[in-house]
Amino acid sequence: MDFDEILHHVDDSGRFQICMIILLNILALASSPHDFLENFTAAIPAHHCSVNLDNSRSEISTDINLTTEALMKVSIPMGPNQKPEQCRRFRYTQWQFLDSNISTSNITELETEPCLDGWTYDHSVFTSTIVTEWDLVCDFQSFKYYAQATSLAGHLVAGPLSGIFSDRFGRKPLLMYCSLAYGVLGTFCAFAPNFSVYCVLRFLLSASTSTIMINSLILVLEEASAQWYTTIIVLSGLFSSIGQGALGGLAYVISDWHLLQLAYALPFFIIFILFCWVPESARWLIITGKTDQAWKELQRIASFSGKKDIAQNLTTEDLRSKLKEDVNSTGKHLRIKDIIINPMIRKIVIWNSSLIFAELFSFVGLLLDVQMLGKNIFLTQILLGVIDMPSKSLTYFTLRNVKRRPLIAFLLFTTGSCITINIFISEEMYVLRLIIFILGKGSFAAFTCVSTAYSNELSPVALRKRLMSKNISKKEGQDFLETTEC
Known part of the structure; x- marks a missing residue:
């Protein structure tokens, strides 16, 4: 027994x-x-250089109370997207921009400098992040x-x-x-x-x-x-x-x-x-x-x-x-030597390591920069969780009827293709990027379940019994690799 x-x-x-x-x-x-x-916790909110209208930066001394919009206009240059520059400010306050007849765009000859007094952040979305x-x-x-x-x-x-x-x-x-x-x-x-x-x-x-x-x-x-x-x-x-x-x-x-x-x-x-x-x-x-x-x-x-x-x-x-x-x-313990000297066990370890690498690499490419996927980071995160559910539910049935290795290969190919395609899509096309990302995320979610099941089928308890015997035949090892029972 x-x-x-x-x-x-x-x-x-x-x-x-x-x-x-x-x-x-x-x-x-x-x-x-x-x-x-x-x-x-590490989201990057909208930001710009902190501005301080003291006499050292102003060409003229003034007691005028400026609105926030006017203060930004005379202190922060506009970027190519007609939004305030995030990392530069005017070296000298540009009072002439208070005149509505003077355009603030296409002025490249004005001298700028880095944000020497720190940054001002938009706290409307996040009150505080590590950024x-x-x-x-x-x-x-x-x-x-x-x-x-x-x-x-x-x-x-x-x-x-x-x-x-x-x-x-x-x-x-x-x-x-x-x-x-x-x-x-x-x-x-x-x-x-x-x-x-x-x-x-x-x-x-x-x-x-x-x-x-x-x-x-x-x-x-x-x-x-x-x-x-x-x-x-x-x-x-x-x-x-x-x-x-x-x-x-x-x-x-x-x-x-x-x-x-x-x-x-x-x-x-x-x-x-x-x-x-x-x-x-x-x-x-x-x-x-x-x-x-x-x-x-x-x-x-x-x-x-x-x-x-x-x-x-x-x-x-x-x-x-x-x-x-x-x-x-x-009373015996698994040693690295036991893995190295046994060709079938070595093959299993390399295969599992490759799966783990592919999983982590895909994880980094897919999930650690959600801010790039859409305008509402909260809704995007919820959507990424929801999209996994039908994918993982379907995995329950495929695990019982489809062999592991071709299924893993297909899911990795789909995930990798979605990541690659998104590289060449403009960030402005965020809807298309999100759709392709969701397809890749669904494939990745299914892959994690299948790879977990497959790794478990090659897991320590059954594997160790064969290791300790030090007598695994090539046929036994191949049968072990080909198992499709969970």
Whole structure:
């Protein structure tokens, strides 16, 4: 008898699994907006040089009370789009422009200078962003993208490390401590004193959320039967999309970046408490030789699902006898050498790494500059969340009837084509850009579900059994790669 049979005997489709799926979906709802937050917390509002009509900049001294419009007219040059320049001002106040008969356009000979006194921002949409707080505009605008790059680096670093620590120390401890870390670090990030501290905290937050999302899905899948896998993955994806769409509405209500960052950090303190109740993965415990603890966790699952008689009759001796082969193979750990020397495992690792790279690369190209897609950033963000839902719902059926590799290839091709086409479309044609973007986003959403399912089918537990035997034949490996069952 293998572990799946024992889990089915204890309960693999009952009350406990439903609660775990609900917890996973709550987590997806809270975690998914993390990378999209900077579309709002780092939004660039309309701005222009601050103007100060003192005697040092004025050619004549005046006590005239000027309107804001008149002050702008004599102090800020007009750009090619007939809007005030964002990064330059007149070196000397141009009083002649107060005369309505003199045009302010096509005057290139007037001397200008950078914004020496700072910037004035339009606070009608966002009362505060990191851009307005630390003046990340004009020559400093690239710093906004440094923050995004730092945040993505957190995901890249956390990916392999979280897998190592999760296999070494278990799913539950990592989920608990990372949830607590996200709550604490997110709170600190909301009150970051400077841009450097903000970037460091965003790096750590990305590492935490990446670890949470990966290990929470693994934990739920390891404690459910295979027939639930597709449902769990698609539901998690749907709630991630709901979280992304809800961010647009919440950002509209909370226009201050400090409060918005804090609003997404505080729920993780509650999630930390919930994870204190969650049992450790019994499958992982058995593989690592912790049979006594696995027996206790299986008893908890049976009791919670209302099968107290099974919980009382299940003993560690039964568990050891039924899983003798698995218990005898424990105590070993996956090493990098085991991956390198085995051609089929090496092929699997390279394939999965390629999928992760394609997913992250597409993510950057699609989602981290929503301001370029339309005039209403809030409505655009809501739309991007809503458009995922039919796409991911359709994935539920395609996962059951279509092979993984051709489906992944098609979705990647569609996503890449949409990104490429948008490069050559003018920003003024925002409706067409948004339509193509939505098509690409839908393909990308479906791709994330399919790649998650495919990666899970090549995931650590089943893979490790083959690794530890160090006796995988080429035929076995090819059959393993060709699997289409979730």
